[in-house]
Amino acid sequence: EDKVVQSPLSLVVHEGDTVTLNCSYEVTNFRSLLWYKQEKKAPTFLFMLTSSGIEKKSGRLSSILDKKELFSILNITATQTGDSAVYLCAVEIQGAQKLVFGQGTRLTINP
Amino acid sequence: DAGVIQSPRHEVTEMGQEVTLRCKPISGHNSLFWYRQTMMRGLELLIYFNNNVPIDDSGMPEDRFSAKMPNASFSTLKIQPSEPRDSAVYFCASREQGGEPQHFGDGTRLSIL
Numbered sequence: 001e002d003k004v005v006q007s008p009l010s011l012v013v014h015e016g017d018t019v020t021l022n023c024s025y026e027v028t029n030f031r032s033l034l035w036y037k038q039e040k041k042a043p044t045f046l047f048m049l050t051s052s053g054i055e056k057k058s059g060r061l062s063s064i065l066d067k068k069e070l071f072s073i074l075n076i077t078a079t080q081t082g083d084s085a086v087y088l089c090a091v092e093i094q095g096a097q098k099l100v101f102g103q104g105t106r107l108t109i110n111p
Numbered sequence: 112d113a114g115v116i117q118s119p120r121h122e123v124t125e126m127g128q129e130v131t132l133r134c135k136p137i138s139g140h141n142s143l144f145w146y147r148q149t150m151m152r153g154l155e156l157l158i159y160f161n162n163n164v165p166i167d168d169s170g171m172p173e174d175r176f177s178a179k180m181p182n183a184s185f186s187t188l189k190i191q192p193s194e195p196r197d198s199a200v201y202f203c204a205s206r207e208q209g210g211e212p213q214h215f216g217d218g219t220r221l222s223i224l
Binding site: 031032034036041042043044045048088090096097098099100101102103104 | 115154166210
């Protein structure tokens with residue numbers, strides 16, 4: 001069975017801290033890994049990763065994929081209260097087009 | 112650009128009633144996905160369409176659930192009859208083609224009393 005596991009499930013830090021969110025997966029036929037941020041409504045797209053070792057960066061957020069060890073990390077530096085959200089990791093299965101989601105990491109940034 | 116549009120935003124109804132959720136995908140997107148999100152099970156794919164054709168409905172929980180996509184700009188998810196355990200947030204997502212990220216609507220929060 002295809003599986004995506006995120007850790008930690010919940011994280012509380014102070015503004016300005018750096019955080020690392022983890023995502024590991026076991027799937028039959030990997031195509032890509034995606035990170036989404038979910039605040040109150042729709043999950044919003046952050047990154048799509050298909051190749052190992054190539055860092056994707058957007059402002060204070062960055063992510064990297066390791067296809068040998070089957071995991072990805074999402075880093076957020078100099079966190080702000082607006083970064084508080086649930087971060088979802090999902091894997092797309094080759095040929096099936098569907099996304100398998102992890103449980104999410106609930107990140108809380110305290111001022 | 113308009114994103115994925117879902118309606119209604121909230122629905123509260125009594126068990127046994129028919130519920131219809133609606134979705135308008137982003138113009139030009141060829142694939143449409145229906146998801147359900149609960150605290151216990153997270154985000155689960157129910158069904159998806161390519162070019163208006165249902166491809167995989169293995170996530171649809173029971174025969175009480177049905178989905179249609181009569182044209183490229185509209186899809187419905189219907190529950191008949193509804194039950195309290197159907198209470199969840201239902202998301203619709205679309206994407207342009209394989210290999211591109213899915214974009215989500217704001218969801219419909221469904222409560223069955």
